[in-house]
Amino acid sequence: MTTGAAPRLGGWQQAWRLAAAVALGVFLWLSTAALLPPGCAVDGCSWFVTGDPLLAIGSLILLPWRRRFALTVGVTIAIVSSVSILAAGAAFLVLCSIATRRRPLEIAIVVLVYVAASQVSLGLYPIREDASPMWLQLAGPVLAAGTAVAIGAAIGARRVELRSLRDRAESAEREQAARAAQAKAVERNRIAREMHDVLAHRISLVAMQAGVLDHRGDLTAEENRVLVRGIAEGAHQALEELRDVLGVLRSNADRPEAPQPCIDQIPELVADASASGMDIELTDTVQGRPSSALGRTCYRIVQEGLTNAAKHAPGSRVRITVDGRAGDKLHVGVRNSPPSAPTSQPPTSGFGLHGLAERVALAGGELDHQATAEHGYLLTAQLPWPDHNHEKSE
Numbered sequence: 094m095t096t097g098a099a100p101r102l103g104g105w106q107q108a109w110r111l112a113a114a115v116a117l118g119v120f121l122w123l124s125t126a127a128l129l130p131p132g133c134a135v136d137g138c139s140w141f142v143t144g145d146p147l148l149a150i151g152s153l154i155l156l157p158w159r160r161r162f163a164l165t166v167g168v169t170i171a172i173v174s175s176v177s178i179l180a181a182g183a184a185f186l187v188l189c190s191i192a193t194r195r196r197p198l199e200i201a202i203v204v205l206v207y208v209a210a211s212q213v214s215l216g217l218y219p220i221r222e223d224a225s226p227m228w229l230q231l232a233g234p235v236l237a238a239g240t241a242v243a244i245g246a247a248i249g250a251r252r253v254e255l256r257s258l259r260d261r262a263e264s265a266e267r268e269q270a271a272r273a274a275q276a277k278a279v280e281r282n283r284i285a286r287e288m289h290d291v292l293a294h295r296i297s298l299v300a301m302q303a304g305v306l307d308h309r310g311d312l313t314a315e316e317n318r319v320l321v322r323g324i325a326e327g328a329h330q331a332l333e334e335l336r337d338v339l340g341v342l343r344s345n346a347d348r349p350e351a352p353q354p355c356i357d358q359i360p361e362l363v364a365d366a367s368a369s370g371m372d373i374e375l376t377d378t379v380q381g382r383p384s385s386a387l388g389r390t391c392y393r394i395v396q397e398g399l400t401n402a403a404k405h406a407p408g409s410r411v412r413i414t415v416d417g418r419a420g421d422k423l424h425v426g427v428r429n430s431p432p433s434a435p436t437s438q439p440p441t442s443g444f445g446l447h448g449l450a451e452r453v454a455l456a457g458g459e460l461d462h463q464a465t466a467e468h469g470y471l472l473t474a475q476l477p478w479p480d481h482n483h484e485k486s487e
Contacts, residue, residue, distance in 0.1 A: 110186060111156060118149055118182030125178050141178075149179030156183055159190045167191050167203040175210030185241050192245025193252065200242055208234045297403040298369040299327040304407055323369055356388035356415070359395050363413065366399050373399070373411045380418040383478055390456045390476060391415065391425050397449050398427025398472045408433030409469065420480035422458075424473070431468040 122145070129141070152170045159166045167187045174184040184207055191199050211234035303324055312320070354362075356379065363375045383391070395413055402411050409430040417423035446462060453460040458476035465471050 107157065111153060114153065114156065114182035114186040116182065117185055118179040121181045122178045140176075145177045145179055148173050148177035149183065152177070152180040152183035156186060159187050163191050163194060164199050164202065167199070168206050171203055171207040171210055174207065175213040185237065188238060188241035189245035189248070192242040193249035195246065195249045195253075204238045204242065207238050295327055295331040297400045298366060298371075299324050299331065300404070320370070327369065353385070353389050354392040354396075355385055356383060356391045359392055359413075359415065362392065362396060362399070366403070366411075369403075371399070371403060371411060372409070373413065376412070376414045376416075378414075378416045379423070383417075383419070383423060387423060387456060387476055387478060390452050390458075391423060391474075393449060393452055394425045394460075394472070394474050395427060397445050398429070400445065401470065401472070402427070402429040406430070406432040406470065417476075417478055419478050421478060423476040423478045425476070426474075427472040428465065429469050 126141070152173050155166050155170060167190075170180060170184050170187045174180045188200075188203060188207065191203055208231060212231075359377070360375065363373050367373050382388075395415070398413070399411065402409055406429050409432050411427065411429045414424070414426045446460075450460050453474050453476065456476050458474055460472075460474045462470070462472045
């Protein structure tokens with residue numbers, strides 16, 4: 094089984110591996126030298142002190158390429174180790190390196206070449222020792238090769254585990270980044286919706302009053318003062334509401350949020366809009382008190398209807414109906430007649446009805462908005478109103 098590319102070794106990692114190969118080769122070379130007859134290096138063992146070290150140096154030069162050309166370098170060094178005792182350390186290292194790749198065919202080829210080459214080296218030097226059976230002659234090289242393969246396999250398994258942990262950590266980081274980006278997008282949408290709900294209504298009323306001043310030349314001085322005072326108060330209230338929103342955004346997590354509007358504040362909303370010059374009639378036949386979330390959604394529906402009427406149909410008559418009871422539905426409707434006079438189209442954000450639809454959908458209700466046959470506009474919503482008291486009694 095292949096595990097992919099092994100991690101690239103740094104200079105220090107490469108150096109200590111080569112040093113270990115040299116140390117093992119020197120140990121075996123000195124052990125062999127101690128078994129040679131006296132004077133062998135001069136009389137018949139000159140290869141031991143000349144050719145053997147040169148081939149070992151060549152093997153060490155090949156080792157840095159053992160990963161790129163694993164099979165070629167492994168077989169070459171295994172063959173060289175048959176005539177170079179010093180190259181045995183390089184052969185052991187290349188066997189470990191190939192075993193880390195966890196490719197059985199490559200490992201088998203190099204091990205067979207290494208064991209076969211070791212039998213050649215037994216008769217290379219005149220070492221006096223008792224004759225031993227073939228299985229005993231093979232035991233040493235097989236044990237050495239097995240040890241190298243076991244070490245390499247353990248290193249390879251460790252690398253696979255580390256790579257798996259690293260991949261999982263990177264995957265977790267990507268998922269966390271995606272969740273953070275999604276949370277930021279949701280928060281941006283929430284902030285945009287709150288800004289629209291809080292400010293659009295107030296600024297629309299200010300714009301409507303300013304439009305009356307611009308188009309009505311027959312107003313008395315007192316009427317002009319009332320409109321100017323209303324514009325100033327509306328601008329001041331819009332500034333205060335903007336400051337409240339920004340304060341919530343900048344506050345710490347442990348700071349309580351500002352109180353949210355509820356269904357009981359709809360009459361105040363209507364009175365405020367009526368004071369700005371709008372002709373509004375409210376019919377409230379709600380039986381009971383809905384939850385705070387349901388009441389807040391109802392308030393926002395009425396607020397959006399008044400905002401749109403002030404922006405697109407100044408001077409129109411607005412009729413608001415709120416009806417419902419627990420265990421049934423909460424019905425909200427805002428109908429406005431056509432504008433009393435042609436007006437220029439005000440700039441629109443396009444987010445009001447979209448954000449309102451999201452609110453109603455989160456409450457499990459349905460929102461509808463359409464032009465009427467009289468060229469007015471109708472905004473309606475049906476919100477489910479569960480009867481929690483009845484559920485508890487059951």
